[in-house]
Amino acid sequence: MLKIEANDSHRVTLTLNGRERSGNARPRTLLSDFLRHELGATGTHVGCEHGVCGACTVRVDGVASRACLMLAVQADGRRVDTVEGLAGDDGPLSDLQAAFRRHHALQCGFCTAGILNSCADFLGRERDPSEAQVRDMLSGHLCRCTGYTGIVRAVLEVAAQRREQRQEERDDV
Amino acid sequence: MKPAAFDYARPATRREAIELLAGAQGEARVLAGGQSLMAVLNMRLAEPALVIDITGIDELHYIEERDGALCVGAATRQAELAAHPGLAERVPLVAQALPWVGHFQTRNRGTVCGSVAHADPSAELPLCLATLGGEVVLEGRRGRPRVVPAASFFQGVLTTDRAPGELITEVRFPLAQAQTQYRFTEVAMRHGDFAIVALAAAIRGEQVDLGVGGVADRPVVRTLPAGDGLDEALNEFAWALGAEDDAHATAAYRRTLVRELGRQLITEARPC
Numbered sequence: 001m002l003k004i005e006a007n008d009s010h011r012v013t014l015t016l017n018g019r020e021r022s023g024n025a026r027p028r029t030l031l032s033d034f035l036r037h038e039l040g041a042t043g044t045h046v047g048c049e050h051g052v053c054g055a056c057t058v059r060v061d062g063v064a065s066r067a068c069l070m071l072a073v074q075a076d077g078r079r080v081d082t083v084e085g086l087a088g089d090d091g092p093l094s095d096l097q098a099a100f101r102r103h104h105a106l107q108c109g110f111c112t113a114g115i116l117n118s119c120a121d122f123l124g125r126e127r128d129p130s131e132a133q134v135r136d137m138l139s140g141h142l143c144r145c146t147g148y149t150g151i152v153r154a155v156l157e158v159a160a161q162r163r164e165q166r167q168e169e170r171d172d173v
Numbered sequence: 174m175k176p177a178a179f180d181y182a183r184p185a186t187r188r189e190a191i192e193l194l195a196g197a198q199g200e201a202r203v204l205a206g207g208q209s210l211m212a213v214l215n216m217r218l219a220e221p222a223l224v225i226d227i228t229g230i231d232e233l234h235y236i237e238e239r240d241g242a243l244c245v246g247a248a249t250r251q252a253e254l255a256a257h258p259g260l261a262e263r264v265p266l267v268a269q270a271l272p273w274v275g276h277f278q279t280r281n282r283g284t285v286c287g288s289v290a291h292a293d294p295s296a297e298l299p300l301c302l303a304t305l306g307g308e309v310v311l312e313g314r315r316g317r318p319r320v321v322p323a324a325s326f327f328q329g330v331l332t333t334d335r336a337p338g339e340l341i342t343e344v345r346f347p348l349a350q351a352q353t354q355y356r357f358t359e360v361a362m363r364h365g366d367f368a369i370v371a372l373a374a375a376i377r378g379e380q381v382d383l384g385v386g387g388v389a390d391r392p393v394v395r396t397l398p399a400g401d402g403l404d405e406a407l408n409e410f411a412w413a414l415g416a417e418d419d420a421h422a423t424a425a426y427r428r429t430l431v432r433e434l435g436r437q438l439i440t441e442a443r444p445c
């Protein structure tokens with residue numbers, strides 16, 4: 001059984017966007033703060049710190065989760081993906097990011113990191129989502145400046161693009 | 174908005190978790206999905222000395238059919254139950270209610286038992302458990318596990334029959350009965366918010382078990398006539414719930430919702 005005393009700092013090692021990273025965390029350290037302050041991965045934003053706004057959403061072992069509602073010590077040994085990992089090092093934007101740009105799905109960008117992570121998990125599970133499903137998934141995020149119309153369009157477009165791509169790959173075989 | 178300091182333990186077995194909880198004399202909190210507890214800790218509404226993380230206990234991670242019920246272990250997430258094959262046939266009420274429980278992102282981590290343990294009066298899963306006459310399994314350090322019917326488990330706002338040294342190890346949802354229709358609906362400010370009024374119904378011919386969440390201090394279930402006399406029965410039920418005005422809705426609006434939504438839910442579900 002793992003036990004950590006309140007004032008002990010525990011070595012947390014995780015795979016952040018494909019690279020092994022480690023840092024120190026006390027039991028009360030939130031995953032969101034660990035990513036930002038300990039690992040310097042400030043792409044993950046923090047709004048409300050009680051699970052409502054969605055800004056801090058990251059993927060833990062691929063699954064969209066609120067980083068402000070997880071302890072850093074719970075992420076020890078896990079794979080954590082954040083917005084920094086979407087495009088690869090100085091690479092082109094991912095299809096999802098490019099679609100957000102095309103559809104003006106962001107303005108200030110505060111909510112965007114979290115939304116992109118939710119969408120990445122969601123589109124991996126739902127190959128052919130309806131607009132209602134996309135809106136339902138987005139209900140877990142608050143965007144205070146863009147409005148959701150552009151975001152919905154971007155997500156639906158990427159889903160359609162990926163379906164086409166898969167079809168072409170099948171046709172090639 | 175940061176938690177106060179606490180010791181952290183991640184037991185690997187059910188026994189270890191129960192020993193820790195019982196030994197902490199009420200100073201410990203169980204951490205399941207964290208989708209309610211972490212907010213409580215962040216806001217310092219609670220400052221436990223010890224947090225016991227049960228998400229690593231494999232033996233509590235299951236969904237099983239046993240003795241006419243779907244049994245869900247304490248480490249099982251809401252999203253896993255939603256994706257359980259056949260849920261819509263086996264426990265249709267829960268299948269209908271789950272999409273209303275928070276959001277895609279919170280269901281990914283929130284557990285089924287955690288929602289029951291938390292006992293928010295608006296929460297959907299406690300309402301389903303109460304309406305179906307389900308059970309909660311509690312284990313303490315000594316004696317045999319206690320199996321408590323939902324009707325006596327929920328005792329008030331965030332208040333249950335669980336003793337501080339007990340772990341909820343499982344909740345049991347009775348399987349769908351023949352000739353019975355199950356319906357769920359709710360009204361909230363925004364989808365995914367806690368319900369202003371949530372309604373769950375099990376309709377058997379001329380009778381309906383109607384459960385109401387979000388109005389009283391716990392889910393309340395009554396058996397009503399599904400045909401003649403329904404309107405009067407709904408009206409009486411609506412008043413008996415003792416609705417109060419709050420920031421989200423007035424008592425009168427809540428009563429109206431129980432009457433109107435209740436009638437729609439019950440009559441539309443009836444085979445013609």
Ligand SMILES: Cc1cc2nc3c(=O)[nH]c(=O)nc-3n(C[C@@H](O)[C@H](O)[C@H](O)COP(=O)(O)OP(=O)(O)OC[C@H]3O[C@@H](n4cnc5c(N)ncnc54)[C@H](O)[C@@H]3O)c2cc1C
Pocket residue numbers: 050051052202203204205206207208209210211227247273274275276279280282283284285286287288290291293295296297298339340341342365366367368
């Ligand atoms: C934005 C947002 C929206 C939400 N909307 C809804 C909603 O519409 N409807 C709804 O029902 N819920 C909603 N929730 C809460 C829901 O997501 C939680 O999952 C649920 O209330 C608690 O489950 P959990 O596993 O996360 O438990 P935790 O948060 O880990 O624990 C909750 C409480 O139960 C205790 N506990 C947990 N498991 C056990 C156990 N096995 N034995 C003993 N005690 C235990 C904990 O100590 C704690 O006191 C929402 C949450 C958020 C962040």
Ligand code: FES
Pocket residue numbers: 045046047048049050051052053054055056057066067068069
């Ligand atoms: S900061 Fe985590 S949900 Fe708002």
Ligand code: FES
Pocket residue numbers: 105106107108109110111112142143144145146
């Ligand atoms: S783009 Fe500014 S909050 Fe969403």
